[in-house]
Every structure is written in structure tokens, then in C-alpha cells.
Amino acid sequence: MGVCASTFADVLTKIVDVEGWLSKEQARCLYNRAVALPQGSQVVEIGSFRGRSLIVLACAAPEDAQLVAIDPHAGNDRGPKEIRSNQKLGDADNRVFKANLDRAGVAHRVTHIRKMSTEASGDVNGDINLLYIDGAHRYRTARNDIVRYGNRVVTNGTMLVHDAFSSIGVTGALLTSTFTSRRWLYQGRCGSLAQYRRxxxxxxxALTNVFQQTLQLGWFLRNIFIKTALTLKLYPLTRIFGHTTRDWPY
Ligand SMILES: C[S@@+](CC[C@H](N)C(=O)[O-])C[C@H]1O[C@@H](n2cnc3c(N)ncnc32)[C@H](O)[C@@H]1O
Known part of the structure; x- marks a missing residue:
């Protein structure tokens, strides 16, 4: 059981007003992984935005766990179609992030590294027990996060990747890193939140591992179809695949 809330339902009340794209089901998955961590674990999150997923992790992880959040808060890659930096938005994210962590009672537990993940690996000390990747979704950055930070995950540790089989960049990065990997076992996904065990x-x-991930490409194509239809404002077409909102599929 985590430090700042007794149950998952309590954690949900802490994130209800925190902006972000993490669904309730995905929050539960993060909670379950973090709550099961051994004492003294290190949790690293890449891409924290306004703190939604980080609050779940910080509430659920053991009391003595180290929590490191890597996010430049530069206003780039915040969400769909927000690729370019925007310092004003980034600074606003940083302010709201701190306030949200304070309100949830977890600010003291988190070390925030305000840098791009490509520049932050030297600021993270030691092994990682739980790695959550939700930073820039372009191929190169996503692959760098999976490979460089993934290499530091301990045996039997977990890597969770958001927007897997949903974003083209993230899916491409998985294709060239985990698909045929001899050290990452695909364990399934909750929507676009994919789970891997080291x-x-x-x-x-190894064959089953490739096969299981390849199967997810059907869901990936569905998501690309939905995103294209949403971009072209062809909303009725998204219903073919049971997508009834104007949000991107996560
Ligand atoms: C989709 S949001 C993360 C959402 C967050 N996990 C949540 O649950 O609300 C992506 C975040 O990645 C951050 N980001 C962009 N480029 C990054 C990079 N190179 N390294 C780390 N974070 C990055 C953005 O500032 C943004 O806050």
C-alpha cells in the first residue's frame, strides 16, 4: 500500500482535477505496478506534464522509494499536435505541476529534473525498478528513452510505455527496440499503455514475444485511421471502430 492514500479510489480523487491523458484504467495499471515495488526502489518517469501519472506513482510506491520526474517543461510535445516549444505554456505547466504535487501531498517525494530526457540520464543515479515513458513521442526521442533508460532497468523490473501502438513515433521505436529484444518481455497493454518486464x-x-507485439499492429492501424478521421473532421467514420469521442485514442 502506498504512502499518501490507502486505496486506488483515494488516489483517483487526487488526480480527478489534474489535466492529462492517462485514463482511469491506465492509472490503475500504474498504481498496481508501483504498489508492488520492493523497498528502496527507484521510479523514473519521463514526461510528467502537470503531474497526473506522477501523483499515482508517488502515492503508490513504497515510502522509501526514490521518485525522479524528467520533464523540461519547455512547452514542446505536451499533447496531440503540440510539437514546438512554447516557453509560456511550459512555465505554466511547471507552475501547475508543482501546485498539483503539493496539493496531492507528494511534492517532497519527487526529484524533478527540468531537462530533456536526452540530457538528463546523468542526473539519474543508480538502477531503475519502474520506468514510465511518456515524453516526446517522436521516433528518435522515444527510442532513446526506451533504449537508454530501459538499459538501466533491473532484472524483473518494469517498463511502461504510454501511446504504444497509438503514436507512429512510439510504435516505430518499439518496433526497432522491444519487438525482437532478448531482454524485454511484452506483458500486454491497457489501451495504449504497454507493459514490459526486463x-x-x-x-x-522470443517467438511468442514478437508475435504478441505484432498482433497489436492491428490496433495501431485502427488508431491511425481514427486520428486521420478526427484530423479531417470526418467524425462519423471514427464510429466504425467504436470511437465515439473527439479525443485521440489512448
Ligand atoms: C503527454 S505529456 C505527459 C503526460 C503525463 N505523463 C500525465 O500523465 O499527465 C508529455 C510531456 O513530455 C514532456 N516532454 C517533451 N519533450 C520531452 C523530452 N525530450 N524529455 C522529457 N519530457 C519531455 C512535455 O513537456 C510534456 O509535459
Whole structure:
């Protein structure tokens, strides 16, 4: 059980007003992973925005866990179609992020590294037990996050990747890193939140691993279709795939 809330329902009340794209089901997945961590674990989040996912992790992780949040708050790659930097938006995110963490009672537990993940790896000390990746979704950055930070995850540790099989960049990064990897076992996904365990993957397990991830490409194509239809404002077309809102699929 985590430090600042007794149940997942309590954690949900803490994030209800915190902006972000993490669904309730995905929050539960983060909670379940963090609550099961051993004492003394290190949790690293790449891409914190206004603190929604970080509050879940900080509430659920063991009391003595280290929590590191890497986010430049430069106003770039905040959400759909927000690629370019915008310092005003970034500074606003930073202010709201701090206020949200304070209100949730977890600010004292978190070390925020206000840098791009590509420049922040030297600021993270030691091994990682739980890595959550939700930073810039372009291929190069996403791949760098998966490979460079993923390499520091301990055996039997977990890597969670948001926008997997939903964003083109993130899916491309997974295709060239985890698909045929001998050390990341795909464990399934909650919407676009994919879960991997660090462990040796050999023999028939390696084939199953490729197969299981390849199967998700059907869902990826569905999501690309929905995003294209939403961009072209062809809303009725999204219903073909049961998508009834104007939000991007996560
Ligand atoms: C989709 S939001 C993260 C949402 C957050 N996990 C939540 O649950 O609300 C993406 C975040 O990644 C950050 N970001 C953009 N480029 C980054 C980079 N190179 N390294 C780390 N974070 C980055 C943005 O500032 C933004 O806050």
C-alpha cells in the first residue's frame, strides 16, 4: 500500500482535477505496478506534464522509494499536435505541476529534473525498478528513452510505455527496440499503455514475444485511421471502430 492514500479510489480523487491523458484504467495499471515495488526502489518517469501519472506513482510506491520526474517543461510535445516549444505554456505547466504535487501531498517525494530526457540520464543515479515513458513521442526521442533508460532497468523490473501502438513515433521505436529484444518481455497493454518486464527472453518465448507485439499492429492501424478521421473532421467514420469521442485514442 502506498504512502499518501490507502486505496486506488483515494488516489483517483487526487488526480480527478489534474489535466492529462492517462485514463482511469491506465492509472490503475500504474498504481498496481508501483504498489508492488520492493523497498528502496527507484521510479523514473519521463514526461510528467502537470503531474497526473506522477501523483499515482508517488502515492503508490513504497515510502522509501526514490521518485525522479524528467520533464523540461519547455512547452514542446505536451499533447496531440503540440510539437514546438512554447516557453509560456511550459512555465505554466511547471507552475501547475508543482501546485498539483503539493496539493496531492507528494511534492517532497519527487526529484524533478527540468531537462530533456536526452540530457538528463546523468542526473539519474543508480538502477531503475519502474520506468514510465511518456515524453516526446517522436521516433528518435522515444527510442532513446526506451533504449537508454530501459538499459538501466533491473532484472524483473518494469517498463511502461504510454501511446504504444497509438503514436507512429512510439510504435516505430518499439518496433526497432522491444519487438525482437532478448531482454524485454511484452506483458500486454491497457489501451495504449504497454507493459514490459526486463528478463531474458529465449527460444519459443522470443517467438511468442514478437508475435504478441505484432498482433497489436492491428490496433495501431485502427488508431491511425481514427486520428486521420478526427484530423479531417470526418467524425462519423471514427464510429466504425467504436470511437465515439473527439479525443485521440489512448
Ligand atoms: C503527454 S505529456 C505527459 C503526460 C503525463 N505523463 C500525465 O500523465 O499527465 C508529455 C510531456 O513530455 C514532456 N516532454 C517533451 N519533450 C520531452 C523530452 N525530450 N524529455 C522529457 N519530457 C519531455 C512535455 O513537456 C510534456 O509535459
Amino acid at each position: 528478463q531474458p527472453v529465449r527460444g519459443s518465448a
